[in-house]
Every structure is written in structure tokens, then in C-alpha cells.
Amino acid sequence: MHIDLxxxxxxxxxxxxxxxxxxxxxxxxxxxxxxxxxxxTAQSPVDLESPSLSHLLGTNHVGQDIWSxxxxxxxxxxxxxxxxxxxxxxxxxxxxxxxxxxxxxxDSIVMRVVDALIVIPVIIVLILVAAYLQPSLWILIILLxxxxxxxxxxxxxxxxxxxxxxxxxxxxxxxGASRLYLIFRHILPDLSPILLVELIYSMRRAVFMEAGLAxxxxxxxxxxxxxxxxxxxxxxxxxxxxxxxxxxAGIALSLTxxxxxxxxxxxxxxxxxxxxxxxxx
Amino acid sequence: xxxxxSKRNLTIYAIALLLILGLNFLLxxxxxxxxxxAIYGKxxxxxxxxxxxxxxxxxxxxxESMWQQFGAYFVxxxxxxxxxxxxxxxxxxxxxxxxxxxxxxxxxxxxxxxxxLGIVLGIESGWRRGSKTDKTMLxxxxxxxxxxxxxxxxxxxxxxxxxxxxxxxxxxxxxxxxLSGGALVLDVLKHLLLPLAALTLAHxxxxxxxxxxxxxxxxxxxxxxxxxxxxxxxxxxxxxxxGRNSMLPVxxxxxxxxGRVVMGELFIEIIFSYPGLGYLTxxxxxxxxxxxxxxxxxxxxxxxxxxxxxxxxxxxxLDPRIRHAH
Numbered sequence: 001m002h003i004d005l006x007x008x009x010x011x012x013x014x015x016x017x018x019x020x021x022x023x024x025x026x027x028x029x030x031x032x033x034x035x036x037x038x039x040x041t042a043q044s045p046v047d048l049e050s051p052s053l054s055h056l057l058g059t060n061h062v063g064q065d066i067w068s069x070x071x072x073x074x075x076x077x078x079x080x081x082x083x084x085x086x087x088x089x090x091x092x093x094x095x096x097x098x099x100x101x102x103x104x105x106x107d108s109i110v111m112r113v114v115d116a117l118i119v120i121p122v123i124i125v126l127i128l129v130a131a132y133l134q135p136s137l138w139i140l141i142i143l144l145x146x147x148x149x150x151x152x153x154x155x156x157x158x159x160x161x162x163x164x165x166x167x168x169x170x171x172x173x174x175x176g177a178s179r180l181y182l183i184f185r186h187i188l189p190d191l192s193p194i195l196l197v198e199l200i201y202s203m204r205r206a207v208f209m210e211a212g213l214a215x216x217x218x219x220x221x222x223x224x225x226x227x228x229x230x231x232x233x234x235x236x237x238x239x240x241x242x243x244x245x246x247x248x249a250g251i252a253l254s255l256t257x258x259x260x261x262x263x264x265x266x267x268x269x270x271x272x273x274x275x276x277x278x279x280x281x
Numbered sequence: 282x283x284x285x286x287s288k289r290n291l292t293i294y295a296i297a298l299l300l301i302l303g304l305n306f307l308l309x310x311x312x313x314x315x316x317x318x319a320i321y322g323k324x325x326x327x328x329x330x331x332x333x334x335x336x337x338x339x340x341x342x343x344x345e346s347m348w349q350q351f352g353a354y355f356v357x358x359x360x361x362x363x364x365x366x367x368x369x370x371x372x373x374x375x376x377x378x379x380x381x382x383x384x385x386x387x388x389x390x391x392x393x394x395x396x397x398l399g400i401v402l403g404i405e406s407g408w409r410r411g412s413k414t415d416k417t418m419l420x421x422x423x424x425x426x427x428x429x430x431x432x433x434x435x436x437x438x439x440x441x442x443x444x445x446x447x448x449x450x451x452x453x454x455x456x457x458x459x460l461s462g463g464a465l466v467l468d469v470l471k472h473l474l475l476p477l478a479a480l481t482l483a484h485x486x487x488x489x490x491x492x493x494x495x496x497x498x499x500x501x502x503x504x505x506x507x508x509x510x511x512x513x514x515x516x517x518x519x520x521x522x523x524g525r526n527s528m529l530p531v532x533x534x535x536x537x538x539x540g541r542v543v544m545g546e547l548f549i550e551i552i553f554s555y556p557g558l559g560y561l562t563x564x565x566x567x568x569x570x571x572x573x574x575x576x577x578x579x580x581x582x583x584x585x586x587x588x589x590x591x592x593x594x595x596x597x598x599l600d601p602r603i604r605h606a607h
Binding site for chain 2: 262
């Protein structure tokens with residue numbers, strides 16, 4: 001049952017590629033102020049300029065430097081992705097594990113709510129709520145987390161249930177191990193691979209949703225976002241600007257999502273060991 | 282035991298529906314400021330007269346307790362009254378009804394296409410696991426999966442619509458063209474092609490990856506060996522023995538994916554100005570036309586719930602093992 005995650009990812013070509021790409025994006029985001037050259041929100045009188053040495057990707061409709069916007073956009077995407085992944089996985093772990101370990105009426109009530117939340121289309125709820133609240137970045141992160149834990153909770157619960165009945169746990173119990181000892185020593189460590197996979201998939205979902213919501217105009221006006229860049233550039237699709245405005249933003253977002261997907265796919269044998277042996281593909 | 286299965290399901294859907302109705306009712310009423318503004322949106326205030334205001338307050342029982350308000354809301358819903366849109370100057374029900382066919386056409390076709398394509402490609406790829414075809418297909422589809430649907434849509438629009446100029450840029454048909462019969466169908470299809478392609482490509486990956494994974498597992502089953510030993514042709518092995526069993530998870534997942542399709546649908550309609558429910562949501566968001574946003578929310582959420590419910594009902598019929606499992 002103990003799975004070596006590092007080996008799992010290192011053995012997979014796409015997993016290594018995914019991690020390298022993701023780290024590159026993280027580095028670009030961290031050093032954005034050094035690499036950008038301009039304040040991404042500062043407007044200049046030269047709008048819709050073509051790429052040049054002073055503006056690597058030209059300027060947008062209000063004269064903002066697109067290269068700088070692209071770098072700062074990575075910060076927004078990663079901030080939302082990582083925060084939501086962490087918060088919603090935490091919720092999944094607490095709710096799923098407690099349902100499995102406490103059981104009884106609590107378990108059935110929690111699982112009915114989880115099932116109900118799974119069939120509700122999250123994006124429609126988000127749009128309705130956002131239409132009223134017009135969320136700031138942090139409110140958006142909280143909303144995405146509150147609507148993103150249900151699938152993970154179900155997986156965590158199933159895993160915790162089978163762990164609870166596992167041979168090594170019964171053995172420890174028969175030696176007189178306390179409940180807390182069992183939870184911290186046996187159940188939580190064995191849940192960690194599943195939680196990691198859950199973390200990666202929630203991050204992917206969150207990055208995607210943030211960009212999508214920004215694309216339809218639901219975003220923090222103080223933050224630069226790739227989704228927002230794409231929406232703004234679409235209005236100028238009749239000009240050539242889309243080549244250095246829309247495409248870089250779309251490609252940056254796609255590469256971020258691809259890198260997360262590849263890491264997740266390399267970890268999939270953790271969820272389903274029957275697939276093992278192909279991770280080297 | 283089949284009955285118990287569906288009773289549990291009914292509870293889930295009842296909870297889900299209640300959550301949706303509750304959210305729809307409570308959100309506008311909990312907003313600070315004038316509830317009429319929150320319920321009726323920006324355009325209503327422009328036309329507001331004391332008479333109209335009194336009329337609206339009475340209609341929503343806004344001067345009564347929360348419970349009576351909820352009762353009034355519920356009764357109105359039951360009568361199919363979703364309110365009046367002051368932005369479109371039409372009852373919300375009629376606004377939505379006018380847009381619904383386009384969305385159903387686009388979502389329905391793309392769902393069918395992406396499911397069939399995903400299953401067939403998944404079967405072929407899993408059958409040849411590890412081969413060059415499999416690796417290329419897997420890599421290609423995973424990369425495609427990384428493109429957000431709206432980016433895919435925009436690239437298709439810019440390449441085929443703007444640069445090459447061979448397909449229309451916006452709308453669902455040529456306005457005021459007076460076309461009829463075959464020419465009209467052709468015109469609608471031409472407008473449908475790009476959004477349909479974008480949506481189908483974006484949703485191909487889910488079904489493909491799932492089918493491929495199940496296929497790999499199924500191929501190791503003893504009955505596959507038996508079937509092969511009987512000397513059955515590989516086409517029969519692939520599709521009748523392995524393929525049929527690999528389809529099941531895809532069908533269960535379709536209901537859950539529907540939520541994602543709704544999202545893709547929204548973006549794609551906005552990009553191609555396709556006059557369905559997604560584009561309507563966008564227009565309503567821009568105009569802060571709350572009755573329409575609420576109406577679309579209610580309809581969209583209920584449709585997804587209903588589709589999930591249908592999948593749940595069909596599943597035991599497709600996989601007899603489920604019927605005996607409980």
C-alpha cells in the first residue's frame with residue numbers, strides 16, 4: 001500500500017516534463033517584477049503597438065505592456081490554483097475521513113450532501129453567486145474551494161473505509177493501539193498519495209475556472225488575469241494583434257494546465273495500480 | 282433491491298433541487314440595499330413608477346415574512362412564472378424558450394459526437410497499448426485536453442473565420458436572408474460547424490482516457506482469453522467483448538461531465554455569438570438582468586440534474602451486475 005511517489009513520477013517521461021514545465025512557470029511568476037520591465041496596469045499613450053524591443057509583445061488597447069501582463073497573469077493563475085487546491089483538498093480530507101471514521105448517521109447525512117453537490121453544475125452556481133457578489137480574488141478563492149471539495153471527499157472516504165479494515169490496522173488495533181495513534185500513524189500516511197492526486201486535480205480545475213470566469217468578465221479588477229486578457233483581445237480580432245496578444249495568453253494558460261495534467265497523469269497509477277507498468281510510456 | 286437504489290437517489294436529487302431553489306431565492310434577498318433592485322435588475326429601476334413598485338412588492342409578498350415570500354416564490358415557479366425581464370421587455374420564460382433550441386442543438390450534437398469518438402478512439406488505443414499509434418494518440422489527446430475550450434474556440438474562429446474567411450464569424454444563421462428549405466439547413470450547419478468542432482474537441486479527452494484505461498483492465502480478464510481461444514476475429518473481440526464493457530464508466534461519467542459541458546457551452550457561445558442560453562447568460566450578466574440570470578440558472582441546474590437522474594436510472598439496465606450488487 002505504501003507507494004513511492006517520487007519513483008512514480010520520475011519513471012514517467014510525461015511526469016518529468018510536467019514538473020519541469022510547472023517549475024518554469026512558477027519561476028517566471030516569482031520573478032515577474034524583475035522580468036517584466038513595466039507595471040502591468042500602467043497605461044501609456046501608445047496603444048495597440050506591434051512587438052518591438054521596448055515592448056516585447058506590443059501593447060494592448062489602453063497601452064499596457066502585454067509581456068508584463070503575461071508574467072503577472074501567471075501569478076494570478078498560480079495563486080488561485082494553489083490556494084484553492086490546498087483549501088478544497090483540506091476540506092475533502094476532513095469531511096471524507098471524518099465520515100468514514102465516525103460513520104453512522106453523520107456519515108449518511110454528509111454523503112447525501114456530497115452526492116447532491118456532485119450533481120449540481122458548479123459553474124452555473126458560481127456565475128449566479130458572482131453576479132451578485134462581484135467577488136474579489138480572495139472571495140473567489142473561497143467560493144471555488146467551497147464548491148470544489150465534494151468529489152475528493154467521496155474518494156477520501158472510500159479509501160479511509162478500506163484502510164480502516166486493512167490487515168495492518170487490525171493488527172495494530174489488536175496490539176492495543178489507540179484510535180488517535182491509528183489515525184495519525186496508519187490512516188493519514190496512507191491517505192497522502194490520494195490527497196496529492198486530489199490536490200493536483202483541484203489545482204487544474206481552479207486554474208481553468210479562474211481563467212474562464214475572468215473570460216466572461218467575472219474577475220478582480222485589480223488583478224491581471226490570462227482570461228481577462230483573452231476577453232479583451234477578442235474585441236480586436238479583426239486586427240493582427242491577436243497574434244501577440246490572444247495567442248500568448250491562451251498558450252500560457254494551456255501550458256500551465258498541460259503541465260498540471262501531465263503530473264496528474266503520471267500519478268494515476270497511485271489511484272489505480274492496475275495501470276502500473278505503462279507509466280513509462 | 283432495485284427500489285432501494287432509486288429511493289436513495291431520489292433523496293440526493295431532492296436535496297440538490299432544494300439547494301438550488303434555496304440559493305436562487307435567498308441570494309437576491311440577502312443582498313444589501315433595495316431588494317427590488319436585486320430581484321429585478323438595473324433596467325427595472327429606470328422604468329420604475331410608484332404603481333409598478335407597489336405591484337411588484339405585492340407580487341413577491343416583499344412586505345411579508347420570509348416564509349410567505351418563499352411560498353409566493355414557489356407558487357409562481359409552479360405556474361411557470363419566472364418573472365419579467367426589463368432588459369429584453371419580455372417574460373423571462375419566453376426569453377429562455379427562444380434561446381433553448383440552439384443550445385440543445387449544440388450541446389446535444391457535441392455530446393453525442395464527443396462520446397462516440399472518445400469511446401472508439403479509446404478502444405482502438407487501448408487495444409494497441411504501447412504501440413506507436415497508441416502513444417501518438419495519447420500524447421495528442423492529452424495535449425488537446427490542456428487547451429481550455431474557449432481558447433480552442435478562439436483559435437478556430439480566428440483561423441477559419443477571420444484569416445481564411447471560409448466560415449461565418451457569428452450567429453446561428455444569416456440574418457434576413459429569407460432562405461428556406463435545404464439552403465436554410467445548409468446555412469444553419471455552416472454556422473454550427475465551428476462551435477460544434479470546438480466543443481467536441483474539448484470534450485473528447487475525458488471519454489477517450491476513461492475508455493482506454495478500462496480497456497487496458499478489461500483486456501486482462503480471463504473471458505478475453507477464452508474468446509480469443511475460440512478463434513473469434515479481433516474485430517469481435519475488440520468491440521463486442523472488450524469495448525462493450527469499457528463503455529460503462531463513460532456512460533456513468535456523462536452525467537457528471539454535463540456540468541463541464543455547460544461551462545464549455547457558455548464560453549463557446551460567447552465566442553461565436555451563438556444565440557443560445559450561454560450567450561443569453563453573458564448578455565444578462567452585462568446588463569445585470571437578474572431575473573434572466575436566475576431563470577437560466579434554475580433551468581440549467583434542473584436540466585443537468587434531470588440528465589444525471591436519467592443516467593442513474595439507465596445504468597443498472599446497462600450493467601446487470603449493479604442490480605445484484607446491492
